Amino acid sequence: MQLLPKGKKILALSGGVGGAKLALGLRHCLPPRQLTVVTNTADDFEHLGLSISPDLDTVMYTLAGMNDQERGWGLSGESWTNLAALEQLGGDTWFQLGDRDLATHLIRTQLRASGKNLAEVTAYLCRKLGVAVKVLPMSNDPVRTIVQTEKGEMGFQQYFVRERCEPKVSSFRFSGVESAAAHPEFLSLLRDDSLAGVVICPSNPFVSVEPMLALDGVRDALSNCHAPVIAVSPIVGGKAVKGPTAKMMQELSMPTNATAVAEYYRDILDGFVIDACDASEAQGIEAMGINTLVTPTVMQSLQDRIDLAEQVARYAVRLAQPDLVV
């Protein structure tokens, strides 16, 4: 039995590791043509002269089943010979590129230099890695998250990897976002009859999702979307399932709970998915006018990912028929 009516699609918005888990779940419960994953590119950067797109790579590797689950990032079966040699030569090694991963960046850099845009490169890499789902960069134009911290401004990867998210943050800006165009298929899918729902994956709201929302036309298209827009809370039991979301919320003087995330997204949300352990917050979120689904959201096993994805897809179908929502 299909989760979605024939010809209908889910658009998932994903950052890196946390979002990719739900994207993988969706990939397992939907046929490839019924899923498009738009991925944050504001944490892209240049390193050793290479064009690196960490979130795109995480989504792609995860959908290809090539991600390392124990380490939590990068490729499984990775080796680090090049990194050791770089270190001997005094090269930058704070951003760890594995020998296999490096091939992705070499190919991307080469194809970009030959004139291909980021979406074309991504499609090429996905084809080579056997990823049948459409993975789109949020934009073909460069957008770069700059983190304002107590130690001054720094690029996202410098903050995230080199500084291990330690400096206290005060704000973020997305350099280039004013002139960047959302990928045309991203915007058109938001307005297309085939759209059954938008799923904002449990990614960091400030640095993974916000850059996508900040692209011209995206927030409006989400606010006015004919299909339900659903977010899955990245905060469970007052903690971030992954990454610095909770720490950032504290530093931004926000309560570190699911409600604060719902509040952050309230202009665009139809539905919000919170973990069973946060059930007590449901009433308050509903009071903001956001329908709420309470369900286990922590994705440890593959089955957890599939179960949550199935719940979210069914939820989108239900929200699209408001009379049926209890």
Added chain:
Amino acid sequence: MQLLPKGKKILALSGGVGGAKLALGLRHCLPPRQLTVVTNTADDFEHLGLSISPDLDTVMYTLAGMNDQERGWGLSGESWTNLAALEQLGGDTWFQLGDRDLATHLIRTQLRASGKNLAEVTAYLCRKLGVAVKVLPMSNDPVRTIVQTEKGEMGFQQYFVRERCEPKVSSFRFSGVESAAAHPEFLSLLRDDSLAGVVICPSNPFVSVEPMLALDGVRDALSNCHAPVIAVSPIVGGKAVKGPTAKMMQELSMPTNATAVAEYYRDILDGFVIDACDASEAQGIEAMGINTLVTPTVMQSLQDRIDLAEQVARYAVRLAQPDLVV
């Protein structure tokens, strides 16, 4: 006992593997400050967006004791994980870059992009790898060997690696050589009182040595050099010790013997070193006005390299005192 008088230097001109063997021998029998190795850069190329200098790397790795002697090229203890990943992604793999070697090219490309010239990058890499001898690129400007073959023109690495030297060659040209400047230290050392001798290593005369000679001012400086200019024959017993030299000589309708190499270099040579097995050619070469040293020249062991280097250095000293030459 020192081979050279205090303050005197040997300038070695080297291509890749064959030349690097003698350079290593010279490194073992001379203090670092008494040896400068100028290296061919006309086989440099761009691959996967990386700046690759095969001869410079071979010389550098050899002097650092890091070269793979069994395989005959590249680094010892090399691994090939990146290459396998590149292949999966449909990348170019005909030029095999090992995981460790790749670090050299990443660093070189990054430093070049930051504005450092090739000599500065080479000095940096040598310092990091513990190479105390001065290794200089023949020029900081790009020169590229183009091989004219029966299958059309092709870049040197395409000919050498991708086509495995199989197409019959008819001529060579060195794209960019007219506007390239020999490295200033290369030219100035040729005119400097400290020069005790120039050693043209047993490298390919056409594609390893000729690009250096073709740089403006170099052939003149060698012809008029106050110090002896000595070449070691890359042809032994009618065969090339390494690489396509003999095959090229046949295709260029030259006899494949040491004499033909001496003839090729005759305008610049004071002395020529031929292998004991070619002793019968000595008289003919002497008849061209080129002093000849007959000695074992095939370098299998490290001791062979040191022995030949010592012979060549002593020969330079003898040739500089013509009255003493018997």
